[in-house]
Amino acid sequence: MAELILACDFGGTKLSAAVVEADALVDPQATWRGHLRRFSPSGASAQTDIETMLVMARELLGSERPSHIGISFGGPVDYKAGVVRLSHHVPGWQNVPIRQLFTDAFLSPVEVDNDANVAALGEWHFGAGRGVADLLYVTVSTGVGGGWILGGRPYRGATGMAGEIGHTVVDPSGPLCLCGKRGCVERLASGPYMAQDVAEARGLPLAQVSGKLVAEWAEAGEETAVAILERGAKSLGIGLGNAANLLNPSRTVLGGGVTKSGERWWQLVCQTAKETALPEVQFDIVPAQLGDDAPLWGAVALALL
Amino acid sequence: MAELILACDFGGTKLSAAVVEADALVDPQATWRGHLRRFSPSGASAQTDIETMLVMARELLGSERPSHIGISFGGPVDYKAGVVRLSHHVPGWQNVPIRQLFTDAFLSPVEVDNDANVAALGEWHFGAGRGVADLLYVTVSTGVGGGWILGGRPYRGATGMAGEIGHTVVDPSGPLCLCGKRGCVERLASGPYMAQDVAEARGLPLAQVSGKLVAEWAEAGEETAVAILERGAKSLGIGLGNAANLLNPSRTVLGGGVTKSGERWWQLVCQTAKETALPEVQFDIVPAQLGDDAPLWGAVALALL
Numbered sequence: 001m002a003e004l005i006l007a008c009d010f011g012g013t014k015l016s017a018a019v020v021e022a023d024a025l026v027d028p029q030a031t032w033r034g035h036l037r038r039f040s041p042s043g044a045s046a047q048t049d050i051e052t053m054l055v056m057a058r059e060l061l062g063s064e065r066p067s068h069i070g071i072s073f074g075g076p077v078d079y080k081a082g083v084v085r086l087s088h089h090v091p092g093w094q095n096v097p098i099r100q101l102f103t104d105a106f107l108s109p110v111e112v113d114n115d116a117n118v119a120a121l122g123e124w125h126f127g128a129g130r131g132v133a134d135l136l137y138v139t140v141s142t143g144v145g146g147g148w149i150l151g152g153r154p155y156r157g158a159t160g161m162a163g164e165i166g167h168t169v170v171d172p173s174g175p176l177c178l179c180g181k182r183g184c185v186e187r188l189a190s191g192p193y194m195a196q197d198v199a200e201a202r203g204l205p206l207a208q209v210s211g212k213l214v215a216e217w218a219e220a221g222e223e224t225a226v227a228i229l230e231r232g233a234k235s236l237g238i239g240l241g242n243a244a245n246l247l248n249p250s251r252t253v254l255g256g257g258v259t260k261s262g263e264r265w266w267q268l269v270c271q272t273a274k275e276t277a278l279p280e281v282q283f284d285i286v287p288a289q290l291g292d293d294a295p296l297w298g299a300v301a302l303a304l305l
Numbered sequence: 306m307a308e309l310i311l312a313c314d315f316g317g318t319k320l321s322a323a324v325v326e327a328d329a330l331v332d333p334q335a336t337w338r339g340h341l342r343r344f345s346p347s348g349a350s351a352q353t354d355i356e357t358m359l360v361m362a363r364e365l366l367g368s369e370r371p372s373h374i375g376i377s378f379g380g381p382v383d384y385k386a387g388v389v390r391l392s393h394h395v396p397g398w399q400n401v402p403i404r405q406l407f408t409d410a411f412l413s414p415v416e417v418d419n420d421a422n423v424a425a426l427g428e429w430h431f432g433a434g435r436g437v438a439d440l441l442y443v444t445v446s447t448g449v450g451g452g453w454i455l456g457g458r459p460y461r462g463a464t465g466m467a468g469e470i471g472h473t474v475v476d477p478s479g480p481l482c483l484c485g486k487r488g489c490v491e492r493l494a495s496g497p498y499m500a501q502d503v504a505e506a507r508g509l510p511l512a513q514v515s516g517k518l519v520a521e522w523a524e525a526g527e528e529t530a531v532a533i534l535e536r537g538a539k540s541l542g543i544g545l546g547n548a549a550n551l552l553n554p555s556r557t558v559l560g561g562g563v564t565k566s567g568e569r570w571w572q573l574v575c576q577t578a579k580e581t582a583l584p585e586v587q588f589d590i591v592p593a594q595l596g597d598d599a600p601l602w603g604a605v606a607l608a609l610l
Contacts, residue, residue, distance in 0.1 A: 250463035275485075
């Protein structure tokens, strides 16, 4: 019987599970044997999310047992201990020993890490970062997070918190972020914050604006949207250039919904990043290839590493 | 006969060489068997500096041959190739194959790297970074540079340029740096730039002000010096906090002349760095222990790694 790898992704609002045959992974265009996605309902808790995920996994596996399990979690994780620290979206996730729970359920080895690190692994093994030894992956979405591959291996930092580019400060006189600082990359470049700034500037109810709409309005030439989107792109570019000066990666991979904001956005991000980096610090900036499946493919890589 | 390690340090204005017995290194308080320092005269070139260094080394070694040689260079180095890329201080250093020159001269294995990386190695092996697997070393002096130990090994980046914290941007509306950007850490926090800003603000000739004097005047309560020094400390703090968010090192070691600017400077640097880092990103900031000898001790570590 084929060896199966189970990949699980606990997002803030979505739960995804997929199964791939180990033999299929030699093909760079490997596809899932099965793939399920459910929305995490409002009122969900850690317990209901875990139960839903176990049901999805059993549905995909049938009577088979996975040889390895990889889990991506949308929040801080103690990678070494295999424990979720907390979720900013769903209650009840404080210090949940997720590795042990899944080991007990399937009697298989389990690895777990936060979604940015896992997505970085996914793009490195199966996507836009293949063959690159020194890689920064950044997702620009409802938040801004990142993960590192350094010297040909994942780098997580002393306590697993490396990659928090979203909360690097690029403008100390900028607007206030929920983290308490001013001018963080996330405060300036993430979708919801850009939507908030456009809504406030135009006197619109926040519910009527989204990051996607800001990009569409900017495309159509609406001045406030153009200004906010360009400020976001430049701020992200400074953050990426700073990261390049600090670590000298050879490639930066950008994923997440905000990266669909059009050519002008990409051009400003890349130009600002290159201007911020020293001339000797050269790197390319490329779009992620795996889309929403990056954490799942990363979970496969995590399980097998 | 004792096994000898030769350490050489090509600074911008000084040349240092030292010799240590390998057996002595087991003692954490190891001392040099011999140590020489010469100023690089004005009019010096790569050729005269290399000749002076070879003379110093032969003086220290007598008729003995070193088992290993480590070289620290004050400028960008291609570590893998063992080639100096250039010097910003002394002419003639473009693409000098320094490893080959010293291998030919002493028939011993030679390693060479830039001074920030080498000093980081020194503090890690022999100084304030002992026992720390994830370490950022930063020197705040005429420039601001840094070096990384990540996951228990030196990290140099894709092309050996990692650690350039001095040219990360912390205030895009700040003053213009020689690198072409505004508000780099080096532009705000290095000694000569702080001296320049105080001189301009007070209408003094630049030759009458130095980073050391700025610190002394600030200590005495002179308002301009206080403002410039505090701005520098806060800017450095943001840079260190950003680096901590990105890489999550467990310790940051600060060296260089500007770190002698007094308690208020240290307090502001540490406070700003901790405020900039996320609460989960914890690290300590400690003074370097090896002083001017950090690159020499680092060269010893480099030679033996």
